[in-house]
Amino acid sequence: MNESLVQDSERTLTPDPIVRNEALWALAYFAVYMFYLVHSLEGEFLHWISLVTIPIACVYIRRSISSSPHRIREILNSFGIDRSTLRNGLGWAAPIGLLLCGLQFFLSRNSDRILELILSGKALYLFPLSLLLMLFLAGSTEEFFFRGFLQTRLQALFSSKVVAVVITSVLFGLYHVPYAYLNARWPSHGDFTQALWLACAQGIPMGLILGTVYVRTNNNLLASILIHSLVNSLPAMLSIKFGNAGT
Structure with missing residues (x-):
């Protein structure tokens, strides 16, 4: 095997002590944020504050206190935003996303409404618009928080990618419970047991x-x-309305 590839793999598996020390901060913030969500659901735009801005600020403050490197570029790198890796996996990420998107269509309770948009031809412009919106909303904010903030730091804390993925996935499911329970648009609205099951199952x-x-x-x-x-773009098409005409 190429020596440079071996060195790169070893570097990837080596826990970053700075990031590892931030793991408890990340978990504590998640607990506080969940307490807040239970009492007040927030909209997509506020996610840019709670799931992006505040985590960046937490990392900046933590590194400033410990005299660790805290330039914005280094901080963003610790969230998975690194120019050297931005193209990694994009060639197969798109097909996976489209495959999951199609799977969701067959499992969605709104599949009839989505099919109507597809057959009418409206999906030709609604889907790209929906994708663009999702790239700037939940797709970015939730990934920034759960994969960039939590998973990266849990991986360093436990020195295990598998453990980090599993724990972050459970937290990702729990994060959706307040929405499944309190949001009237969810079929589990008002039923905590069903909300817990539905949020975690998805x-x-x-x-x-x-x-x-x-x-x-x-x-x-x-x-x-x-x-x-x-994955979010298909159901999000149903929320796009123009004037009083709807979709």
């Missing part, structure tokens, strides 16, 4: 897929963002 498998992609692409956040956005 969130954990998806988290395992996204977490594995993140690992396989050498922590390229863009790959998991692309897949997440593609």
Whole structure:
């Protein structure tokens, strides 16, 4: 095997002590954020504050206190945003995203409405628009927090990619419980047991897929963002309305 590839693999598996020390901060913030969500569901745009801005600020403050390197480029690298890896896995991330998107169509309770958009031809412009929106909303914010913030640091803490993927996936499922319970658009609205089951049944498998992609692409956040956005785009088409005419 090429010596440079061996060295690169060893470097990838070597836990970063700086990132490892931030793991407890990340878990503590997740607990506080979940407490907040239970009392007040927030919209997609606020996710840019709670799931992106505050985690970056936490890492910056933590590194400033410990006199660790805290330039913005180094911080973003620790979230999976690194110019040297941004193309990793994109060639197969898109097909995986489209495959999951198709699978979701057959499993969705709104498949009849989605099929109507497809047959009418409206999906030709609604799907690209929906994908664009998802790239700037949940696809980016949730991946930044769960894969970039939590999984990266749990991987360093436990020195195990598998453990990090599993724990982050469970947390990803639990994160959706308040929405499944409190949001009237969810079929589990008002039923905590059903909300817990539905959120975890959807969130954990998806988290395992996204977490594995993140690992396989050498922590390229863009790959998991692309897949997440593609999966969300199909149902999101139903929320796009123009004027009073709807979709």
